[in-house]
Amino acid sequence: MDTVIALVVVLSLALLWVVAAVHKIRGFEVFAVVLADYRLVPARATGACAAAVIALELGLGICLLIPATRSLALAGSALLLVAYAAAIAVNLHRGRRFIDCGCAGVAGHQALSGWLVARNLLLAALALAAMLPVPARPLIWLDAITVAAAVGAAALLYAVSNRLIANGPDLARLRG
Amino acid sequence: MSGALLASNVLLWILVLVMGGVILALVRQIGVLYERVAPAGALVVGSGPKAGEAAPEFTVGDLANDEHRVGGKRSDDLSTLLFFLSPTCPVCKTLLPALKSIAREERKWLNVLLASDGARKEHEAFVAEYRLQQFPYLLSSELGLGYRVGRLPHAVLIDPEGIIRSTGLVNSREHLESLFEANERGVATLQEYMAAEQSREEEVA
Incomplete structure (x- = not known):
């Protein structure tokens, strides 16, 4: 794998975490309710857990940008993504698919679905793949264009897939 | 090349x-x-019934299969707060404690009705989980369509004569309380009230 590909994954994940954390901070009260709805932490600890999740996301986003902490942050990202996937899977299994996902961007309008589990696992796999050793090569200016454009395209596609997943239940409702 | x-x-x-x-x-x-x-969750289209207009009349069943009349002149002289919500809407859940205390404090003149649409089972679980048994819980997509309900949570305050006093999207406890302010001061919509408040604050600043 080329170093540019790994860089695209790292920067995209960093963007994802920072955006997710900012959304959760701006709607902290709502996020606390979403977290409580997952029924995974004791009700009394919800506020503290919500703050911890936000701190973790923000920390991962920043550590991904620092070369020295990058591989640790990649492992952490994969772990957190798998944890989110597990939280969603547990609630799907419990039949609580009507609760909100709490995912960034479409907060308040995304019910749980198997697609969210698949999406998180895919992202976790990408994070792990970016940890593989890559042969070093000098970066040229064209690489900067590639990285910037690819991160932008990844962000757009992520928003698209989020929106498609959010549309799913509405479509199912229309089909009756 | x-x-x-x-x-x-x-x-x-x-x-x-x-x-x-x-x-x-x-x-x-x-x-x-x-x-x-799909009515509950639609964008505000601005063509719904406005404050000062007669509330569209509906007779709809609740989760307990009791019939409720929404809109029209009421014989018991109570106003009606119609609160549109959904189990998938976290903002609605943050407002439930405020809604309960308002229902308790204002019970002399106010009748609170919850309204939503969709699969009955989810709503029953939602009511049990958030202890909403004290409120009639209407399940009807016609109601949401009739009031052109936009983003949730949406509240409509209807006076005993069946006239809409205020209506709008409610995002916070302050929003919900300002709905009553809007009623007392005779301002048409919640958003108008908020805008007036804001410009007043700006003037002061």
């Missing part, structure tokens, strides 16, 4: 980004279309 490859590469990236943007715009439009056809 490498110049041609370079040009094509850069051009392709530009196209990828533009197409990503176009696809995002398209799925958002599709999302809006879904919301428009």
